[in-house]
Amino acid sequence: MHRITxxxxxxxxxxxxxxxxxxxxxxxxxxxxxxxxxxxAVAQLAQAxxxxxxxxxxxxxxxxxxxxGLEAAMHLQRSGRQVVVTWLGQPDKAPADAKASxxxxxxxxxxxxxxxxxxxxxxxLCIDALLGIGVSSSPHAPIRVPDARLRACQHALQHSxxxxxxxxxxxxLDADTGQFAAGFAPQAAPHHHPHITHxxxxxxxxxxxxxLKPGLFTAAGRDAxxxxxxxxxxxxxxxxxxxxxxxxxxxxxxxxxxSHKGSFxxxxxxxxxxxxxxxxxxxxxxxxxxxxxxxSGAGRVLVALLDNGHQQLDTQQPELMFxxxxxLALGQLTMVCGCGGGQAIAAxxxxxxxxxxxxxxxxxxxxxxxxxxxxxxxxxxxxxxxxPTVITPHxxxxxxxxxLTTAEVxxxxxxxxxxxxxxxxxxxVLKGSGTVIAAPGRVPAINPxxxxxxxxxxxxxxLAGMVGAHLAAGASxxxxxxxAVYQHGQxxxxxxxxxxxxxxxxxxxxxx
Numbered sequence: 001m002h003r004i005t006x007x008x009x010x011x012x013x014x015x016x017x018x019x020x021x022x023x024x025x026x027x028x029x030x031x032x033x034x035x036x037x038x039x040x041a042v043a044q045l046a047q048a049x050x051x052x053x054x055x056x057x058x059x060x061x062x063x064x065x066x067x068x069g070l071e072a073a074m075h076l077q078r079s080g081r082q083v084v085v086t087w088l089g090q091p092d093k094a095p096a097d098a099k100a101s102x103x104x105x106x107x108x109x110x111x112x113x114x115x116x117x118x119x120x121x122x123x124x125l126c127i128d129a130l131l132g133i134g135v136s137s138s139p140h141a142p143i144r145v146p147d148a149r150l151r152a153c154q155h156a157l158q159h160s161x162x163x164x165x166x167x168x169x170x171x172x173l174d175a176d177t178g179q180f181a182a183g184f185a186p187q188a189a190p191h192h193h194p195h196i197t198h199x200x201x202x203x204x205x206x207x208x209x210x211x212l213k214p215g216l217f218t219a220a221g222r223d224a225x226x227x228x229x230x231x232x233x234x235x236x237x238x239x240x241x242x243x244x245x246x247x248x249x250x251x252x253x254x255x256x257x258x259s260h261k262g263s264f265x266x267x268x269x270x271x272x273x274x275x276x277x278x279x280x281x282x283x284x285x286x287x288x289x290x291x292x293x294x295x296s297g298a299g300r301v302l303v304a305l306l307d308n309g310h311q312q313l314d315t316q317q318p319e320l321m322f323x324x325x326x327x328l329a330l331g332q333l334t335m336v337c338g339c340g341g342g343q344a345i346a347a348x349x350x351x352x353x354x355x356x357x358x359x360x361x362x363x364x365x366x367x368x369x370x371x372x373x374x375x376x377x378x379x380x381x382x383x384x385x386x387x388p389t390v391i392t393p394h395x396x397x398x399x400x401x402x403x404l405t406t407a408e409v410x411x412x413x414x415x416x417x418x419x420x421x422x423x424x425x426x427x428x429v430l431k432g433s434g435t436v437i438a439a440p441g442r443v444p445a446i447n448p449x450x451x452x453x454x455x456x457x458x459x460x461x462x463l464a465g466m467v468g469a470h471l472a473a474g475a476s477x478x479x480x481x482x483x484a485v486y487q488h489g490q491x492x493x494x495x496x497x498x499x500x501x502x503x504x505x506x507x508x509x510x511x512x
């Protein structure tokens with residue numbers, strides 16, 4: 001059994017692949033073997049998580065996920081725990097393996113109840129073995145409406161004062177997308193954005209069985225799953241290709257002593273529309289990107305603000321070198337284009353896109369490209385010419401680029417990121433909880449670092465500057481994006497408790 005941390009990469013497998021791996025693993029084994037292994041793994045983790053629990057309540061669904069819970073109940077009862085089981089199945093309708101585990105739990109003397117114990121406390125434990133991978137959030141999938149008992153169990157799990165351990169997946173979560181199936185999403189807390197799922201209650205853990213699933217690491221899955229654990233139950237993927245990868249940390253790249261500023265490349269940031277254009281001054285976004293590039297190790301950082309030359313020096317960061325746009329040698333530079341660019345960015349994109357040696361497109365550059373087919377074609381041509389390009393949209397910008405709604409993008413983030421990479425022939429970074437990095441012809445990756453502290457203005461500009469610095473130092477577009485996203489989230493994870501994260505402070509800390 002492994003505790004999943006962001007310290008090493010892991011292959012992720014979607015539902016169909018997991019079922020094939022399960023079938024291949026079960027074929028040479030006696031019946032019921034995998035469920036026995038799963039139940040034992042759940043029981044062992046349960047005891048480690050709550051060694052002083054007076055009561056363990058296990059909510060078991062009617063299928064094989066419920067069978068895993070029943071098998072765990074037998075082990076926990078035999079170890080001296082007070083186990084209470086709510087089983088939504090029936091012996092005459094249960095799958096053969098689940099029925100066998102029910103009989104073993106019955107013989108062990110577990111207690112049965114239609115409702116959870118009324119006196120559960122924070123030292124106790126709840127186990128969610130209701131549904132596993134048995135639901136889909138796809139609008140094309142058959143809708144499975146939870147019945148009254150299932151709803152009651154879900155409500156109790158979500159609001160219990162005791163920690164919760166989910167078996168394979170939190171019930172109702174789609175293993176492939178990280179979204180809840182219709183009718184299963186927890187109710188959003190008051191004053192929260194309607195598209196943000198709030199999971200109330202204490203510590204949450206998930207023991208993923210056989211494989212790690214993408215949905216545990218992106219969208220609503222990260223909050224719902226909590227700390228993820230994994231047990232392969234002795235199975236191996238064989239020839240099954242991963243659906244995605246969970247990113248590992250960047251490889252260390254020590255700098256040679258015989259280096260100079262030219263060794264690590266020049267980054268030029270173009271953006272920052274001035275007040276004169278629409279009365280909206282957005283120079284700060286470009287300066288944040290430039291600061292991030294500077295602190296991420298770029299040899300030189302040039303700044304071309306689209307403010308008619310109003311700002312010529314940043315006294316807090318005199319290392320930044322201000323230039324007119326027409327003075328930039330585009331063919332020699334790594335360009336970070338779009339941060340705070342507003343409408344003014346449209347005038348420079350026809351030059352930047354075909355000529356930049358290396359290019360990061362963010363924010364208003366992406367919004368402009370979404371409305372101009374000719375600019376889209378120029379981005380595609382860069383890939384055909386071998387010019388490294390990274391786009392860094394948040395979900396709304398991704399929706400504009402793909403002609404979708406934000407909800408459609410969020411419904412399947414892996415697929416949306418891959419569509420972006422394929423349609424624009426470049427590396428695509430779809431930002432959000434569990435940022436997805438995709439490239440044409442490559443298996444996408446999900447980033448494991450980062451937290452809600454990044455939900456503040458300007459942090460996306462910081463990321464764009466970081467990607468630019470990695471590109472300028474010679475990394476491939478895919479590696480530059482993956483390493484920058486990981487380090488960006490890692491800085492937020494290491495942020496001092498009680499200290500507000502601001503984009504300017506983040507930009508100064510990313511290279512630390």
